[in-house]
Amino acid sequence: xxxxxxxxxxxxxxxxxxxxxxxxxxxxxxxxxxxxxxxxxxxxxxxxxxxxxxxxxxxxxxxxxxxxxxxxxxxxxxxxxxxxxxxxxxxxxxxxxxxxxxxxxxxxxxxxxxxxxxxxxxxxxxxxxxxxxxxxxxxxxxxxxxxxxxxxxxxxxxxxxxxxxxxxxxxxxxxxxxxxxxxxxxxxxxxxxxxxxxxxxxxxxxxxxxxxxxxxxxxxxxxxxxx
Amino acid sequence: xxxxxxxxxxxxxxxxxxxxxxxxxxxxxxxxxxxxxxxxxxxxxxxxxxxxxxxxxxxxxxxxxxxxxxxxxxxxxxxxxxxxxxxxxxxxxxxxxxxxxxxxxxxxxxxxxxxxxxxxxxxxxxxxxxxxxxxxxxxxxxxxxxxxxxxxxxxxxxxxxxxxxxxxxxxxxxxxxxxxxxxxxxxxxxxxxxxxxxxxxxxxxxxxxxxxxxxxxxxxxxxxxxxxxxxxxxxxxxxxxxxxxxxxxxxxxxxxxxxxxxxxxxxxxxxxxxxxxxxxxxxxxxxxxxxxxxxxxxxxxxxxxxxxxxxxxxxxxxxxxxxxxxxxxxxxxxxxxxxxxxxxxxxxxxxxxxxxxxxxxxxxxxxxxxxxxxxxxxxxxxxxxxxxxxxxxxxxxxxxxxxxxxxxxx
Numbered sequence: 001x002x003x004x005x006x007x008x009x010x011x012x013x014x015x016x017x018x019x020x021x022x023x024x025x026x027x028x029x030x031x032x033x034x035x036x037x038x039x040x041x042x043x044x045x046x047x048x049x050x051x052x053x054x055x056x057x058x059x060x061x062x063x064x065x066x067x068x069x070x071x072x073x074x075x076x077x078x079x080x081x082x083x084x085x086x087x088x089x090x091x092x093x094x095x096x097x098x099x100x101x102x103x104x105x106x107x108x109x110x111x112x113x114x115x116x117x118x119x120x121x122x123x124x125x126x127x128x129x130x131x132x133x134x135x136x137x138x139x140x141x142x143x144x145x146x147x148x149x150x151x152x153x154x155x156x157x158x159x160x161x162x163x164x165x166x167x168x169x170x171x172x173x174x175x176x177x178x179x180x181x182x183x184x185x186x187x188x189x190x191x192x193x194x195x196x197x198x199x200x201x202x203x204x205x206x207x208x209x210x211x212x213x214x215x216x217x218x219x220x221x222x223x224x225x226x227x
Numbered sequence: 228x229x230x231x232x233x234x235x236x237x238x239x240x241x242x243x244x245x246x247x248x249x250x251x252x253x254x255x256x257x258x259x260x261x262x263x264x265x266x267x268x269x270x271x272x273x274x275x276x277x278x279x280x281x282x283x284x285x286x287x288x289x290x291x292x293x294x295x296x297x298x299x300x301x302x303x304x305x306x307x308x309x310x311x312x313x314x315x316x317x318x319x320x321x322x323x324x325x326x327x328x329x330x331x332x333x334x335x336x337x338x339x340x341x342x343x344x345x346x347x348x349x350x351x352x353x354x355x356x357x358x359x360x361x362x363x364x365x366x367x368x369x370x371x372x373x374x375x376x377x378x379x380x381x382x383x384x385x386x387x388x389x390x391x392x393x394x395x396x397x398x399x400x401x402x403x404x405x406x407x408x409x410x411x412x413x414x415x416x417x418x419x420x421x422x423x424x425x426x427x428x429x430x431x432x433x434x435x436x437x438x439x440x441x442x443x444x445x446x447x448x449x450x451x452x453x454x455x456x457x458x459x460x461x462x463x464x465x466x467x468x469x470x471x472x473x474x475x476x477x478x479x480x481x482x483x484x485x486x487x488x489x490x491x492x493x494x495x496x497x498x499x500x501x502x503x504x505x506x507x508x509x510x511x512x513x514x515x516x517x518x519x520x521x522x523x524x525x526x527x528x529x530x531x532x533x534x535x536x537x538x539x540x541x542x543x544x545x546x547x548x549x550x551x552x553x554x555x556x557x558x559x560x561x562x563x564x565x566x567x568x569x570x571x572x573x574x575x576x577x578x579x580x581x582x583x584x585x586x587x588x589x590x591x592x593x594x595x596x597x598x599x600x601x602x603x604x605x606x607x608x609x610x611x612x613x614x615x616x617x618x619x620x621x622x623x624x625x626x627x628x629x630x631x632x633x634x635x636x637x
Contacts, residue, residue, distance in 0.1 A: 058530055058631040079532025086634065090527040092234070094241035106230035107532040135242070151531075 026214035042211035083152030142173035255506025256553025264561030272595030314346035338433020359412025526633025546618025
């Protein structure tokens with residue numbers, strides 16, 4: 001059994017809507033080993049993004065536990081432990097593609113020659129070596145998402161969380177981005193959680209989970225109860 | 228460079244551009260700083276000119292007699308022997324009546340010792356011809372330029388001077404005729420008050436006009452370079468007889484005038500500081516708009532691992548950089564305007580044909596300027612601190628944003 005990168009147990013989250021309390025997650029269990037990939041599908045509003053935000057430590061659960069690499073998830077470890085790819089890319093418009101990739105490294109420390117070299121290497125690996133000095137506004141949607149993928153991998157994270165990364169892309173570009181994500185994660189032994197609506201993309205991951213009624217269904221080879 | 232400083236620079240000046248919001252914010256601070264520097268420098272210039280005028284016409288210390296000094300030579304010797312004193316010269320000073328070409332005037336007659344006055348005061352610098360004071364005799368005078376103009380006299384003309392003794396004599400039914408003096412030079416100091424109402428003559432002529440015999444009204448003292456005049460004043464007051472004399476530094480002699488000048492400068496500084504404060508509100512509103520426009524970017528920074536404190540620092544840094552840039556340009560602009568101030572003032576006066584009015588109502592024909600380091604430091608520090616403080620509210624709002632909510636915002 002590989003090293004457990006992500007372990008969540010009994011995650012619960014509810015929102016208040018007027019007088020009504022909506023329970024979005026009702027005890028989600030998930031565990032992921034190094035280099036594993038898992039897809040999470042579900043209907044719109046089923047809580048996929050909410051779950052991903054909890055797994056990323058961006059939001060606090062109402063109940064349950066979350067650990068990254070066997071240690072409790074803490075915001076100050078986020079920059080080095082995990083990378084996130086969003087549906088809307090979220091690149092910083094004032095800086096070029098290379099600087100956007102390097103921004104992830106800046107969050108940890110002032111980048112040196114090694115970090116610059118890695119950023120250039122990642123930009124080249126996502127096929128944008130010629131466009132490294134272009135601003136986000138000068139890039140297409142697919143290119144922007146590839147920059148976002150390179151940024152997510154900049155700090156060599158153990159875990160990559162992708163929230164519908166093809167949602168704003170055409171089918172052809174979406175295919176390329178998903179292949180890129182899966183390929184890079186395989187290559188760098190990075191665990192991947194892919195939230196998607198697309199069954200074909202989900203099928204490319206090691207495991208397929210389905211979020212319904214606030215609970216994750218599907219195969220889960222790592223035994224979280226033993227952690 | 229920490230990421231928040233890097234991002235602050237990039238957001239303010241993306242790819243070397245100067246975006247509109249940044250330009251407006253920087254311009255506000257620039258104008259505030261430039262105006263503050265111009266006004267404090269001009270006010271400082273007035274103060275500096277006052278000092279130059281006083282010191283170069285009266286020396287740094289004035290030993291005034293309580294009434295008059297009947298034996299000035301002893302006091303002069305005592306003063307000259309005081310450590311730090313470079314030179315001393317006696318004077319008689321008082322109002323006289325003057326008449327020439329049927330026009331009257333009531334200037335101050337300053338009787339000076341021709342042999343020693345130039346060691347204390349640099350009057351030759353202000354006279355035409357330069358040797359006018361040195362060549363004075365008991366029947367000649369030097370008139371200040373505006374007084375000569377108002378009386379309609381020139382070098383070589385004669386004027387009649389009426390002594391205050393005339394009044395005393397009239398009380399006793401005696402006749403006291405005015406004395407006739409020859410004008411041998413004109414004096415132009417650059418101070419309206421002095422240029423319009425001063426006559427220089429010999430000490431003896433003044434003593435005769437006032438009926439003082441050999442007595443004098445006081446002694447001007449020149450202090451050696453790099454010697455504190457206040458220390459010399461203290462020393463003189465400790466050694467000279469207090470019953471008959473009292474030494475004052477030039478600042479003490481002109482304390483009321485200098486206080487008013489300083490008060491005017493302080494009030495001007497305080498009022499003009501509001502330009503910087505208003506500019507700071509512009510900085511604040513620009514940054515608040517930026518927080519709203521960049522809400523999702525702020526969420527991204529949180530997702531990338533930025534701490535709320537660092538997000539706040541990013542916005543504070545932007546306010547600081549705006550303050551720093553605006554202040555730097557404002558200092559340059561301020562000194563640039565100061566460099567051409569006289570051309571500007573004279574140009575405006577010429578345009579409006581008001582050159583004489585300018586000379587009449589202001590103390591100096593040229594606009595003086597003297598920038599004190601303390602004023603410059605105060606302006607720079609105030610502008611940068613106020614601008615940086617303007618970033619606090621946007622910074623606080625940005626830091627309060629929760630990444631997950633910020634990313635979700637429309």
